Amino acid sequence: MTETPTQKPVHASTIAWGELLDTLRGLDAAFIEGPRAVTDDRHIADGYRALATTLGVALDTYLFAEPSRPTFLEINTPHRRDRRWGGDNTDAYYRMAPIDPERRYRIWGNRGDAVYFALTGYNEPSPGTWSDKVVLHLNDSDLDIDGNGDFSFEVGPIADVAVLVTRDYQVDPLSGRPVTWEIECLDSPDPIRHGDAETAAALRASAAWLRTMFLIIPLTVGVRGDDAHNLGHEIANTANTFGAPYQVPDSNFGWSARDACYSFGSYDLAEDEALVITTTTPQCRFWSMVVWNQFMATHNAADGRSSVNIGSAVPNGDGSVTIVVARRQAAHPNAVTTMGYPRGNLAFRWFLADRVPDPPNVRLVKLVDAPKAVH
Template identity: 55%
Template sequence: MTEQPSYESTTAWRELTAGLAELDAAFLTGERAAPDEVGAVGGYRMLATLLGVACDTYLFPDTARPRFVETVTPHRRDRRWGGDNTDAWYLLCVLDPARHYRVTGRRHDSVYFSLTVYNQPAPGAWSDRVIGVVNDSDLTFGPDGEFELRMGPTRPDDWTGPFIELADDAFVALTRDYQGDPLTGRPVEWEIEAVEPAGPVIRSDAATAAALRAMLGWMRTMLAIVPTPLAQRAEEPTPGQLGHETAHGTNEFAEPYQVPDFVFGWSATDACYSFGSFDLEPDEVLEATFRPPACRFWNLTVWNEYMAGSSATDGRTSINIETAVLNDDGTVTVLIGRSLPEHPNGVTTLDLPRGNLALRFFHPDRVPERPVTRVQRAAG
């Protein structure tokens, strides 16, 4: 009998498959167990999504031959995760901090867009620091909306335009592209190339094993965050809480906050967030009123307990700066129901009885006041 070869990637693959078999405990057991079939099914869909994103992030990238890949879009059902929303495209590209990169693009119909570089504290660990940000106000555009920026460990001598200096722990570039109408808006065209020669393609046993282990570590971290508990929140936040865990009650929003430079995950430091939750009967709607500050873009999005939204074609599950109808005093009142309320600012949960709400503002001139909410009976 021929002896089976021994590879580190074989060991890592078996660790990954064994680990995957245990991840559903996050939503099947304990205090965060899914209360019904909808929650459990959402958990398995989330696991499949996270596996795909982990492959895109750790297994398949070639930092010498970079390309942006879709990590959130208004339409892909396999990319509903991590606090997504129906109004945006997010693209991801893994970087080598020792290389120089040239990024080019064309803006098209975007209301607001940016590129953020995040670090990686350890293989498979979530980012905890923003390396640099370039948004559309930092760019110079050509007659057809074309633009260019650079990234690298040092600024090129011949480049005076927008530049992100890559620290030694720089890991990933994430683009954000917000549309007023995701069904008709054309997203930014992003292209990236490495300046230095690529060299030969090498796929080693050690590198593959390291990637597989990083994938599992990253997925375990995500399943430590979601599902989020949707019962009554604590009256006071506890030390070390993440932004989406800020204390608030059911059918309420938490106090808005500006994202700091030191973050957990891929949060946007040019954004201000207020997170909420809902728990509604079929004949109830949640009314939320707030005063948007002057900003580049804002939207309110419905999530399930896995911080995942829906496809833009499923129904009106979000509202934004271009689609909302303001009150006479400049405030906005949104009605959120399990079916779509008959209201100019009606939003549907697609019959989800409970879930999360995310209200975000990009480049606000101030941190807004906390939204005021009340539950009422649906009209009719």
């Protein structure tokens, strides 16, 4: 007698898991073929690290988060190699907490040694899609902070908000104490329900989030050509230049800070070349310039000097700041290194600036001709 084979049950989460695997299987095409293909083995390796990192952040945000039992998740730090992504830098800690727009929350902590810190709420047009609107923004100037650096405040309900992101900027991330952030929901929590439908929805949201990330990265160096898109920051179209600085609007793609100005560029350097960047910064709470690879990521703070900021930069006699960028550490007090990378991207940011900054001046020179001292 022949037995009839038992049909394998089909679950929504099983189908969604397969869709996520298919998404992951195809995303490396963004950096190994086509007009955005990277050109050296380190960037290829960085591409797979970016895939792993963004997968981890996506699962933390969508699969494991409980908006009625929130916690602030580390998404960028100066010290974690698995959180180098999305426009990170060596001077800052970022945390994220998915929340429910219909609930009330209490947030408290201590400012530590932060020069600037903030909390921003963003929308989510549909599950897994990136924000296109700043819904809430509070920086440390808006908070009551006591003599010990402690703060506490409440938020919500807030229509359209889906996630809270914290920012914490340090002059010296190797010695500075980060802001401590705590959050609790003031309303009764939902029952824990990790069922088939909920898990499938979370996996699909994670896949959507990953697909968007790899529409943005890798960033191009030099002219974009037919590859141009409207996602992410406004990057200069020519290597060894910066785009015009701009103030972040309320309607903005991704998770930029509302009271920040940005200027983004790229570098393409031979071993014996350097960029000499001179900027006159407006009055602001904090500014920095950081070197990225093409995946909007830098190294850990202790790996090498890949950023300079308002506290670490030595100004020129006229108040301007000159920064030297080269593939190895140069002699100038404000020199930063690409850690050997020949190509990549550069990012200026200014917080609470009293005006939109002037465009940085950039010169490509031979490394031996780069300045070695302030003037």
